[in-house]
Structure formats: structure tokens, C-alpha cells
Amino acid sequence: MIKVLFSNIILLFLNSMLFAQVAVNTDGTASDNSAMLDVKSTTKGALLPRMTQEQIYAISNPANGLVVFNTSDNKFYTYISGAGLWKEILYGPSSITPNCGTFTINHVAGAVAPVSKTVVYGTVAGIPGEPSKCWITSNLGADHQATSVDDATEASAGWYWQYNRKQGYKHDGTTRTPNSTWITPINENLDWQAANDPCTLELGGSWRLPMHFEWTNVNVGGGWTNWDGPWNSGLKLHAAGNLQYNDGTLSSRGATANYWSGDQHSVTHAWTLNFNSISILINNPDKSYAFPVRCLKDN
Numbered sequence: 001m002i003k004v005l006f007s008n009i010i011l012l013f014l015n016s017m018l019f020a021q022v023a024v025n026t027d028g029t030a031s032d033n034s035a036m037l038d039v040k041s042t043t044k045g046a047l048l049p050r051m052t053q054e055q056i057y058a059i060s061n062p063a064n065g066l067v068v069f070n071t072s073d074n075k076f077y078t079y080i081s082g083a084g085l086w087k088e089i090l091y092g093p094s095s096i097t098p099n100c101g102t103f104t105i106n107h108v109a110g111a112v113a114p115v116s117k118t119v120v121y122g123t124v125a126g127i128p129g130e131p132s133k134c135w136i137t138s139n140l141g142a143d144h145q146a147t148s149v150d151d152a153t154e155a156s157a158g159w160y161w162q163y164n165r166k167q168g169y170k171h172d173g174t175t176r177t178p179n180s181t182w183i184t185p186i187n188e189n190l191d192w193q194a195a196n197d198p199c200t201l202e203l204g205g206s207w208r209l210p211m212h213f214e215w216t217n218v219n220v221g222g223g224w225t226n227w228d229g230p231w232n233s234g235l236k237l238h239a240a241g242n243l244q245y246n247d248g249t250l251s252s253r254g255a256t257a258n259y260w261s262g263d264q265h266s267v268t269h270a271w272t273l274n275f276n277s278i279s280i281l282i283n284n285p286d287k288s289y290a291f292p293v294r295c296l297k298d299n
Contacts, residue, residue, distance in 0.1 A: 141158035157171075240292045
């Protein structure tokens, strides 16, 4: 008698499941009455079957409206029985730009960082011209983001690097740190080597210097004509000045800007994004100058 009762309960439960909604719910709210399958999550997505093109073709008698993801061309397809074909589900023009977040770096004085400090770096993506890249929003080594395009403070300027040299320099307006012998001239047929890239060395392996085509892309993509463009962009680039090519003295902080790229122009000159209050261009100054750097990573 007990066995029969238990079996009937199981049967009633299984029968009810045939007609019940299926809910995968992680947020504690009720499932939607209009949905047979209701998946709720704020941390994960729903994953459709992923198949090669050959595997998709091998599906026997696919149902009208069956949807799969084709790993051969990275596109979604649905089966249209009236046409007897798998039809691509077209992507729209929009995309979600990555949220890079903030991160903290404990810089330690040595062969790259001129002084020890802890910096919280903000980041931004979706920059016109290079929307998929993640950029830091302050100069490498800066205490914080600049407060204006002509901010002339050391705290906003960050550190300066000569081309393809990993040693950064701090300049407080009076003293350069380290106050070592200035390297001039720099004459070598090399792009900025990965082993010397301060972005990689200080922020981690996924970070690097921009290439000059990436500076060109954001310049053109943003329609920049003078320093208002880079400053009003999400990058908040400002006129951080430079250390002079001949002796490493501070110059033009608050008045002009040059930001290094990772590729050279010639054995003695390399590409930068250069701007001031009236103009902006992709320039190629002497490698012996020291300029600030902005770092990016691919997403």
C-alpha cells in the first residue's frame, strides 16, 4: 500500500513537470508567467549549442527555428524549414564596449619606476577610432588624472621615458629623479622593445604602448584639431610637457604634449601624438627626448 502511494506521488510529480515552467533563477524573483523557460542571472549568460559547420549540416531533420552557434565562422544560424536552409542571424551595428574597471599598482623604485608609490589607475574603452582597446585615463606614474588640459603639476604629469629605454624619470620642477647621466644621442634601428616597455613592466603583460597607427586612429576618429579634442575625450590627455633631448631638463609642462608610440620613424626619431592649444599632429621627435606614456591593452 505504501509502495503504491509513493509511486502515485512520483507519477503525479513527473506529469506536472511535463506542463510546468522551467526556471533557472539566481536572483530570488518569481519566474515570468509568459515563459516556459526563464533564466535569471546577473553574472552569467545562456549558452546555445556551439558546433562546427559540418556538425550543423549533420543534424537530422532540424526543426523550423532551431538556433545554433557556428564555430567555423563565429555566427548564429537558424533553420528555416520552408527554405530548407540554415540562415544567418544578422548582427546589428552596435556592440558592447568592455568595462575595464580600476586597478591598483604598487610601483617600486628601481630600473623602471623612479620612485615608489601606490597608484589607482582608472580605465576607459569605447574611444572613437580604437573602441575595443582599454586605456588608462592618467599618465603612467601620475598620482591621479589631470585636472585641466594645461595642468602643470608633477602629480598629474607622471613619469617620462626616453625612447626604448625602460628607466622612467620623475621631475618635480627642480630635480630629476634619477639624476643620472642623460642618454644622448639615441641612434638605433629598433622599435620600442617589449623587454623595455614600461607599460608591460609596471602594469602587467597585457598592457603595452600604443602604436602610432592607434594614435592616428583616435585622432581621426575623435575629429581632434587641438588640445581640446584629447582633453575632452575619455582619455583626458593633457599637456604634460617633456624632458629635453640634450640634457633632460623639464620643458613645456602645461603648454605642449607628446605621447610616445611603440614604433620608430627612423634610427634617431620615433612617432608621438603631439598637441598644444592650436594644433595636433602625429609627430616624430628625437628619441633622446623623454615624454610621458599612456598604456593600453587589447580586449
